[in-house]
Amino acid sequence: MIEIDRLGKIYPGNGRPALHDISLKIDDGAIYGILGRSGAGKSTLIRCLNLLERPSSGRIIVDNRDITVLNQRELRRQRQRTGMIFQQFNLLHARNVASNISVPLEIAGVPRRERAQRVEELLQLVGLQDKAQAFPSQLSGGQKQRVGIARALAARPRYLLCDEATSALDPETTASVLALLGGIHRQLGLTIVLITHELEVVKAICDSAALLEQGRLVESGKLSTLLRQPDSRLRQALLPDRQAEQDFLRRHGMEATPLCVVA
């Protein structure tokens, strides 16, 4: 479980804090979506979860240990248990796909023979067996993110952090990457934390969500709970807007025609 406790982040020379008093609980096995516009602080928040960004105040408790007080060695071990994927994929261009996936295993000191076997499994998991020898520059965006996912899962982490993992992808590819993440979640039962500005992502795979606005947490919780609260901002955002739908239909000369008939 990840517990974020009154987390704050102030960048030097910036008046408004990037994060202000954020408290959040992420249950084991959740797919937790953190939604916000650009500049809301969600990227800072997710990068605090593996301390790529140092918080200015507050604690981050992962599996009952405050990771903000770990020494370098312990922190590196903690990071090995937390996979991360990125908007820009961040693959090593000097290495082919198989070799990219084996990097976390090299860092963890896994012997060569085991590495090769694990890479084979992961290639299968993300459906890229035929691309093992390809270089990142020869792959499409969706394929690159699949390599990123395989790489993040290589050292069998308990947590997977997704930093706008689908924002650089077209809608179709986004759907397939989300389906892959959903499948991995069912298969491996790991906890996924993702940040996004796309409502569709939250709709597609999340079971819990938080809304971030100008560095402050507006609301958070299980979607099953939030959707029952009529005044929930997330509910309003996620459910279709009747008025907008009617306006759209009227604009195209289909006044008050029920959608199902049109379809």
Place this chain on the structure above:
Amino acid sequence: MRSGMSWENLWPLIFNATLETLYMVLFATFFTVLIGLPLGVLLFVSRRNGILPMPRLHSVLGTIINVGRSLPFVVLLVALIPFTRLIIGTTLGSTAAIVPITIGAFPFFARVVETAMDEVDYGRIEAILSMGGSVRHVIGKVLLPEALPSLLAGITLTMVMLIGFSSMAGVIGGGGLGDVAIRYGYQRFDNHIMVATIVVLIVMVQGVQSIGNRLVSSLAHRR
């Protein structure tokens, strides 16, 4: 046009001088990379916002490198004569010339390395950190391999510069094509020799550049 030397005498002279120049350039390149590469990496990682911040060390190194780079090479060549004598035991000949050439070139190469590391996308460094990688992992798995094309281009650039430096070493009796050009071309007005040294130098620079270019483009998939 005055012609000094017969062809039979000219060729061995040019040939030996060419070997001496190659000897100086190859060894000086080796030592320049040996000193400049770790220095450039250190310069990059020790930045205030780097992966191993050591701002004070960074600014000390930066100052030393800037001092080294601001001296014209001819001045450095003369100024380093006592130092060369201390290390090699003599100040004459090609071996002795390798010392000032290396010292003149490594600060430049360290900056080349620093710039090459700077071109590596920071996201890739972060990816390694996010996996629990150490500074050593970042250097060994990201910085050096991902910057390899730029580093090779930088070594090519440095070698071409070293060919120039090695010729200047002729001023203090360093041997090589520069020495020949000064003694025969300048002091004896022997135009044959002057032209021959120029041709050999041009061929040498072209050769180094095209080998370098070929190596860099063989790594084109790393973009």
